[in-house]
Amino acid sequence: MSTDAQLAQENVMRALERNSTAGERVLIAADTGTDLEIRNLLESAAAEHGLQVEVVAPAPADMPNAEPAPETADALERCDLVMLVTSVPISHTRAVRRAVEHGARIMAMDGITIDMLATGGGAADYAAMHELALVLEELWNEAAHVRVTSGLGMHFEADVTGRKSWRWDGYTFSADWYDLTGCALPDGEVGIAPLEGSANGTVIWDTSAHSLGLLREPVELIVEDGWVVDVKGGEQAREFADRLASLDDPASYYCPAEIAIGINEAARITGSMREDKKALGTVHIATGTNGDIGGTIEARTHIDGVIRRPSLWMDGRPIIEDGQLLVTA
Numbered sequence: 001m002s003t004d005a006q007l008a009q010e011n012v013m014r015a016l017e018r019n020s021t022a023g024e025r026v027l028i029a030a031d032t033g034t035d036l037e038i039r040n041l042l043e044s045a046a047a048e049h050g051l052q053v054e055v056v057a058p059a060p061a062d063m064p065n066a067e068p069a070p071e072t073a074d075a076l077e078r079c080d081l082v083m084l085v086t087s088v089p090i091s092h093t094r095a096v097r098r099a100v101e102h103g104a105r106i107m108a109m110d111g112i113t114i115d116m117l118a119t120g121g122g123a124a125d126y127a128a129m130h131e132l133a134l135v136l137e138e139l140w141n142e143a144a145h146v147r148v149t150s151g152l153g154m155h156f157e158a159d160v161t162g163r164k165s166w167r168w169d170g171y172t173f174s175a176d177w178y179d180l181t182g183c184a185l186p187d188g189e190v191g192i193a194p195l196e197g198s199a200n201g202t203v204i205w206d207t208s209a210h211s212l213g214l215l216r217e218p219v220e221l222i223v224e225d226g227w228v229v230d231v232k233g234g235e236q237a238r239e240f241a242d243r244l245a246s247l248d249d250p251a252s253y254y255c256p257a258e259i260a261i262g263i264n265e266a267a268r269i270t271g272s273m274r275e276d277k278k279a280l281g282t283v284h285i286a287t288g289t290n291g292d293i294g295g296t297i298e299a300r301t302h303i304d305g306v307i308r309r310p311s312l313w314m315d316g317r318p319i320i321e322d323g324q325l326l327v328t329a
Contacts, residue, residue, distance in 0.1 A: 003118075106180055148307070160259075161195065257289060
């Protein structure tokens with residue numbers, strides 16, 4: 001085993017120790033696009049931790065967070081812990097929500113690589129991250145208004161009055177209103193689902209986005225009363241707009257499904273949403289489904305896009321300034 005693979009397995013073991021108990025059933029939900037080395041590493045770590053392991057690996061979904069095949073959905077419901085290691089994310093699906101209703105916990109790992117686990121966001125100080133997450137969770141829960149800007153001209157605001165925040169910080173998060181009980185690896189975000197219809201302004205993804213990878217030029221979303229009414233930019237913006245149109249699903253135009261703050265100081269910008277959106281001081285804003293994370297929208301997809309150097313205010317208080325997180329644990 002290479003040095004990186006050894007480090008990766010050690011970090012997976014630490015994650016399993018935080019979030020599972022020997023004897024539990026774990027499903028490694030992969031697809032045919034998942035790196036076989038990753039699958040083998042997870043199986044080895046889970047077995048070493050004393051878990052009962054099952055693996056499924058169908059063809060990848062054709063769109064981020066599209067519903068998986070029935071046989072995968074059935075397998076999700078049989079386990080205590082589901083390690084979602086698909087090459088295309090499926091965490092924001094009704095199938096995963098039903099698995100949680102049946103008692104499963106989720107560990108989202110779609111798009112994971114050995115490098116991320118060994119020396120990237122998977123190698124972070126998760127105990128320290130947890131303390132920071134608790135502070136941001138409280139700030140979100142007390143806030144009524146959020147505003148996000150960037151140097152590229154983004155100016156966006158929304159109402160979050162009464163909405164509750166989630167924290168994905170490497171330790172299983174659970175709440176009676178939240179349908180994605182679990183964590184992620186790499187982890188490191190604290191977010192909220194704004195009130196439907198309250199958002200207005202311009203969202204400018206400038207870093208990466210689900211299904212688009214690293215952005216060669218910004219993707220600009222014009223949002224009116226919580227809905228994307230126009231998409232501007234170059235070739236990738238047109239690709240994103242075409243994908244939304246192909247769904248024939250008005251709810252997929254909802255924005256923001258979530259606004260989340262990255263808190264992982266070890267996470268890097270690589271073009272993979274698994275790591276990019278966790279990077280410290282970033283913000284990611286999503287379109288589509290949020291019924292599983294405190295909102296009411298049910299769409300055929302959920303697509304995150306990252307802003308690398310945002311500024312963010314809660315009720316006029318600066319929380320991030322030009323990509324620098326101003327809050328400490």
